[in-house]
Amino acid sequence: MSVFEIQARESFGFSAENPTGTHAGGTRxxxxEKLRPCIQIAPxxxxxxxxxxxxxxxxxxxxTGYIGHSFVLRVYWEGxxxxxxxxxxxxxxxCAYDENFKDRDGKYPVLSAAPILMAPGRGYNCYWEMPFRRHCRVTMENRGDKEQTLYYMIEGWKGEISPAAGYFHAFYRQEHPVQKGRAYTVVDGLEGKGQFVGLCFAAGMNGHNTCWVEGEPKMYIDGGEYPTIxxxxxxxYFCGSYGFGNDILQKQYQTFSGLYAGLYAITGNDSSEMYNGQQRFLLYRFHIQDPVYFSRSFRMTMDNLGWTGPRYDxxxxxxxxxxDRPAALPAELPADGELIMQ
Known part of the structure; x- marks a missing residue:
């Protein structure tokens, strides 16, 4: 659909000023004059x-507002x-390392991709299209021990949905640290017909760096014993090469942020000694131009490997x-106190 094509649709926008998202339901x-620009969420x-x-x-x-890991975003489809x-x-x-408000250059980390934008000052924007047929509910839980402020806007439209439209899913996982010698599981247990469209990823170095990017990402499609991709x-995988520049010429990691892939921020100690910094890396890879299709099942793993062998980052x-249908996620979230992302 082109933006100039007139559609039989009705726009909606849920916010603190219009919490019902209804026509003409905004501020009086x-x-x-601001009456209710934000909400408070108790512990x-x-x-x-x-x-x-x-x-x-x-x-x-x-x-925006408080946007750390104690706030949990959930979306429910079709009741x-x-x-x-x-x-x-x-x-x-x-932005998994949400306690770090500046990168190695002393600036706000900025992620500038097609489906996700993180602007300076921590303005979080999501442009993933999320169709639904009967019902949609979006919630935010405060799992912390303090009352926190949230500013929000959720926009969309009502109108006809293609019969082929799938349901958007997102799943969080962590290993702090990865078990040495075993691949990290990005996602497993997906069943049905659909397409994998990417991930956001954070890696925190433990010990000497030893070129941590040697590990191979692998995608197992429709029950294959061995990876197809x-x-x-x-x-x-994140569309870089040679250690994101650390292997050659300048001998240091260089950030980049494109429409579909990037190493958009590095935080922590950026030692000038090759591969010896205790950095924290923030990356993303979105399969918008190259979705990974599956008919029955999908899983993805990623090795944690350096020049000297398996790592424990x-x-x-x-x-x-x-x-093709709304589905429960393959695992539960860790407890709030286990989300150590510094």
Whole structure:
């Protein structure tokens, strides 16, 4: 659909000023008067941000305020009891190391991709298209021990949905640290027909670096014993090469942020000694131009490997995919105190 094509659709927008998302349901304030720009979420409280009938589609979500890992974002499709999207909000938006507000250059990390944008000041934006047929509900839970502030906007439209449209899913996983000698599981247990569309990824170095990107990402499709899609290295999967520049010429990692892939931020000690810094890397790879299709099942793993052999770094990821039906996620979240992302 081109933006200039007129559609039989009705726009909606859920926010603190219009919590029902209804037509003409926004502020009753006068010009230049703010009445309710944000909400407060108490410890242990879950707030419904969007609750609407379909058919329709979410096209944009924006959040700021407190946006650390104690806030958990969930999305439920078609009245299901289990969410199909569940992740700490920071990791969902590619910022798993949410306590680090500046990168190695002293600036806000900026992720500038097609489906996700993290702007300076921690403005989180999601442009993944999320169709639904009967019902959609979006919630935010505060799993921390302090009341926190949330600013939000969830936009979309009501209208006809293609019969071929799948349901958006997102799944959080971490290993702090990865078990040495065993591949990290990005996602497993996906059943049905759909397509894998990418992940946000964070890697925290433990010990001497030894070129941590030697590990191979592997995708197992429709029950295959061996991977169908097998990359040659971690930086290759994220569309880089030669240790993101650390192997050659400048001898240091260089960040980049493209429409579909990037190593957009490095935090922590960026030692000038080759491969010897205790950095924290924030990366993403979105399969928008190259979705990975499966008919029955899908799983993905990623080795944690350096020049000297298997490693034991801290890996954190959020995987994204579309499925032909709403489905519960393959595992539960770790406890809030286990989400150590510094």
């Amino acid at each position: 304030g006068r010009d230049c 242990g409280e879950t707030v419904t941000l969007c609750d609407t009938d379909g058919p329709g589609m979410i096209t944009h979500m924006w959040f 299901q009891e289990a969410p199909s999207v569940e992740a700490p909000i920071s990791a969902f938006f590619g 097998n990359y040659t290295g971690t930086e290759d 801290d890996y954190t990821s959020v995987a994204y995919w579309y499925l």
